[in-house]
Amino acid sequence: MKRILTGLQPSGELTLGSLIGGISQTVKLQDEYDSFIFVPDMHAITVRQDPILLKERIRKNVALYLACGVDPKKNTIYIQSENLYHANLSWVLECNTYMGEASRMTQFKEKSKKQDNVTVGLFTYPILMAADILLYDADYVPVGIDQKQHVELARDVAIRFNKLYGEVFKIPEPLIRNVGFKIMDLQNPTNKMSKSSENHKGIIFLLDDEKNIRKKIMSAVTDSEGKVYYDVQNKPGISNLLTIYASLKNISIAKAEEHFKDYNYGNLKKEVADVVTEVLLDIQEKYNKIIDSEEIDEILNRGSEVTSKIAKEKLEEVFKKVGFGRY
Numbered sequence: 001m002k003r004i005l006t007g008l009q010p011s012g013e014l015t016l017g018s019l020i021g022g023i024s025q026t027v028k029l030q031d032e033y034d035s036f037i038f039v040p041d042m043h044a045i046t047v048r049q050d051p052i053l054l055k056e057r058i059r060k061n062v063a064l065y066l067a068c069g070v071d072p073k074k075n076t077i078y079i080q081s082e083n084l085y086h087a088n089l090s091w092v093l094e095c096n097t098y099m100g101e102a103s104r105m106t107q108f109k110e111k112s113k114k115q116d117n118v119t120v121g122l123f124t125y126p127i128l129m130a131a132d133i134l135l136y137d138a139d140y141v142p143v144g145i146d147q148k149q150h151v152e153l154a155r156d157v158a159i160r161f162n163k164l165y166g167e168v169f170k171i172p173e174p175l176i177r178n179v180g181f182k183i184m185d186l187q188n189p190t191n192k193m194s195k196s197s198e199n200h201k202g203i204i205f206l207l208d209d210e211k212n213i214r215k216k217i218m219s220a221v222t223d224s225e226g227k228v229y230y231d232v233q234n235k236p237g238i239s240n241l242l243t244i245y246a247s248l249k250n251i252s253i254a255k256a257e258e259h260f261k262d263y264n265y266g267n268l269k270k271e272v273a274d275v276v277t278e279v280l281l282d283i284q285e286k287y288n289k290i291i292d293s294e295e296i297d298e299i300l301n302r303g304s305e306v307t308s309k310i311a312k313e314k315l316e317e318v319f320k321k322v323g324f325g326r327y
């Protein structure tokens with residue numbers, strides 16, 4: 001059985017973008033693949049985090065995975081920091097990644113522009129991500145388009161390592177949705193909807209209440225033409241609303257366009273808000289039932305046990321190949 005693996009940083013509250021671009025693909029594929037989903041908490045501290053909030057969000061992430069439909073019987077669910085092998089492999093991979101290729105990462109360039117004190121961790125972030133993936137021989141990595149470049153870096157590093165030391169790593173491939181690979185900010189539809197953006201008006205958080213969800217969608221930025229059709233260049237706001245609708249309904253953009261062709265913007269927004277509300281309220285109901293349950297710890301204990309075994313074996317193989325200690 002082929003393996004998929006993905007993670008969503010607990011660097012903020014998960015958003016509609018995290019659901020559509022990240023979690024939903026795992027849910028869709030969990031029957032056909034050996035599926036791994038984890039909380040990359042070590043990635044989160046590449047940007048300063050409040051320790052109490054971080055701890056809360058790690059648990060929230062896991063509860064949200066489950067509430068979004070990640071089935072703990074079909075998935076291995078775990079926390080990155082509970083497995084000490086990730087950072088160890090990351091070091092070896094850092095020594096096999098060139099400054100030039102790491103410097104090309106657009107997420108680093110963008111995030112470092114927005115911060116004053118840029119850490120080395122923010123720069124090496126994609127290499128830790130490569131370790132997350134390569135430790136488990138993942139075949140596919142379901143992500144939004146913003147993470148494609150990072151998965152490609154993981155591939156390049158794995159190919160290089162295999163050439164130098166012999167076949168150790170499986171070469172992973174990014175798995176990106178045709179529709180919904182990049183959900184845009186509702187107030188600023190040329191930017192990605194991102195949980196760490198400062199202005200929350202354009203972001204739908206998975207735990208927003210109904211009033212807020214509706215308000216945010218009804219005040220989404222559009223254009224003055226008044227016609228509903230998909231044109232990312234000239235109508236980014238309307239195209240984003242069509243994308244959200246099509247992604248949640250699992251239909252093509254063309255079908256969504258056809259459905260809304262005689263709508264005005266107000267009616268379009270109302271129907272998109274109805275669908276988003278329906279999906280999110282259902283997730284929230286499930287979330288509220290799970291968040292304080294012991295089930296979360298049981299699932300995480302199991303995840304930690306399973307992944308530690310796999311990761312230990314892979315890391316020892318790597319250490320042997322590079323000539324470390326007495327491995």
Ligand code: ATP
Pocket residue numbers: 007008009010011012014015016017018019020021022023142143144145146147180181182183184192193194195196197
């Ligand atoms: P940050 O702002 O802290 O960088 P983020 O919101 O951009 O976070 P995550 O939530 O960590 O990113 O991303 C988890 C997964 O969800 C990744 O696969 C990412 O590509 C995907 N994802 C996040 N936001 C979007 C979006 N707006 N559209 C599509 N996919 C997204």
Ligand code: LTN
Pocket residue numbers: 005006007008009040043128129132133141142143147150
């Ligand atoms: N960088 C990813 C989170 C992440 C990830 C991973 C995703 C860390 N390690 C391994 C897939 C596979 C992000 O979404 N910001």
